Amino acid sequence: MVFGLVLTLAVAGVHYYLWRRLVRGTTRPGRARRVLTWSLVGLGALVPVTLAATRSEFGHWLAWPGFFWLAVMFYLVVFLVLLEIPRGVAAVLLRRRAPMVQALTVPPAVPEGPPAVPQVPAAEPDLVSRRLFLGRATAAVAGVGALATVGYGISTALGAPVVEPVRIALPRLDPRLSGLRFAVVSDIHLGPLTGLRHTERIVRMINELDADVVAIVGDLVDGTVAELGPLAEPLKELQSRYGSYFVTGNHEFYTANGPGEWMAELERLDVRPLRNERVEIIHRGAVLDLAGVDDVTGEPDFERALGGRDRSRSSVLLAHQPVQVAKAAGYGVDLQLSGHTHGGQMVPFNLIVPMQQPVVSGLATVDGVQVYVTRGAGFWGPPVRVGAPPEITLAELTHVGGS
Structure with missing residues (x-):
């Protein structure tokens, strides 16, 4: 029971990290984010179910999808952790660039009377777009790296x-x-x-x-x-x-x-x-x-x-x-x-x-x-x-x- 509890907490923590980097960091609020979130929840539940069920004949059909995701999950975390430093540096540079862009794009204040239409700094949507691009680029690199590593690992494990x-x-x-x-x-x-x-x-x-x-x-x-x-x-x-x-x-x-x-x-x-x-x-x-x-x-x-x-x-x-x-x-x-x-x-x-x-x-x-x-x-x-x-x-x- 203790092992099961620790395993469940570990799997939940790993999938929360994956959600922040692969879902929240790559999508805007909406339908796509909801679909990806629930898909990740399902994959997270698959891990402990696979580890428990494959010891019984009934659960053998879970072995390939469950263990495949377990390997991909592991290497996604490895690649994402390795990318944290360059990702963090890029994020800092984006934040420093934003005030400069805003200073150049926000028009001077009008002294008499409020503006008829609220003005949104041009830098804000630009910064959001840049953050999405950074998140998606990081997710793509991690995804390709994880799938390539797992593919190589499967051919090695099943080989002579x-x-x-x-x-x-x-x-x-x-x-x-x-x-x-x-x-x-x-x-x-x-x-x-x-x-x-x-x-x-x-x-x-x-x-x-x-x-x-x-x-x-x-x-x-x-x-x-x-x-x-x-x-x-x-x-x-x-x-x-x-x-x-x-x-x-x-x-x-x-x-x-x-x-x-x-x-x-x-x-x-x-x-x-x-x-x-x-x-x-x-x-x-x-x-x-x-x-x-x-x-x-x-x-x-x-x-x-x-x-x-x-x-x-x-x-x-x-x-x-x-x-x-x-x-x-x-x-x-x-x-x-x-x-x-x-x-x-x-x-x-x-x-x-x-x-x-x-x-x-x-x-x-x-x-x-x-x-x-x-x-x-x-x-x-x-x-x-x-x-x-x-x-x-x-x-x-x-x-x-x-x-």
Whole structure:
């Protein structure tokens, strides 16, 4: 309820700002202003309705128009805010020019008798016209910029993921494990805006990497097995030498029936969930500990997953959120593979992510643990990615000094 209230207030505030700049600042009082005002009210109501209804099958038809407007709304605000300074400067210049124009256009007062017809300074209608022109020009620039950005973002989000190869040197890695390769994917977000081809393409691209291990690090779905089971079916075609593994993300806990039914479904598809547990990956006679913990939304148990192991071995932890590295560091983890951030998904959200997570995307070292954060292969909410293209990672492990 608190989240809903905050969301409603935020959406109302944003749409009031848009009304002032796109409606009040571009029209005179009258029918056009009334029509545009009520249209904006309707679009504002569409946002919270879409976010709430798309979790149900009934509301899936709202997904495209609702999320499309959400993206356009966001970038309209971004462009309008960026234009505030030049717009303000232009408005000041107009106000300074008005008295000069008025002084040149208002006729001198007649000393005897009142004028028969009231005289209106010529500068007043001229100033109003100039303000309308300024408002309309600002709205046009913001509108074109927002639509172009969203159009580009949709083509990026719905396009093929980028394969990001990365070599990660681990100090304790047994030299025999050097060259072990992980295909890492996260945040596929099967849902109302994705289709079967989305999953099929991801599976095909992973198989082409010829990886030793496939790691799916959370947020696979945005719905129940009954709704999305057919979209997940291609996962049974995943190929790797030592198997495919999965850890829960926060969205698995948001589904109506909880994560349990998806764990059973993934096992049927030959993808093994690691829910606070670990397995041994044996490669060329050497052993790597591969562990997985639940997302922080659930009940991650690091002791169960990592306690009592032989710390002379290298270990890789699958954990959906990068912030989970804070606890992983106490268990001697060498590498954590995570997702969750989407790389920000839509610039400038990449500047906000660091307020919650220690890594936005790519490889970093946190508390002595190397963390690789993949941008994810799907999207959440608007089918838009700007500055953060979808990603499948091919992570190759090497020992320090190895080639």
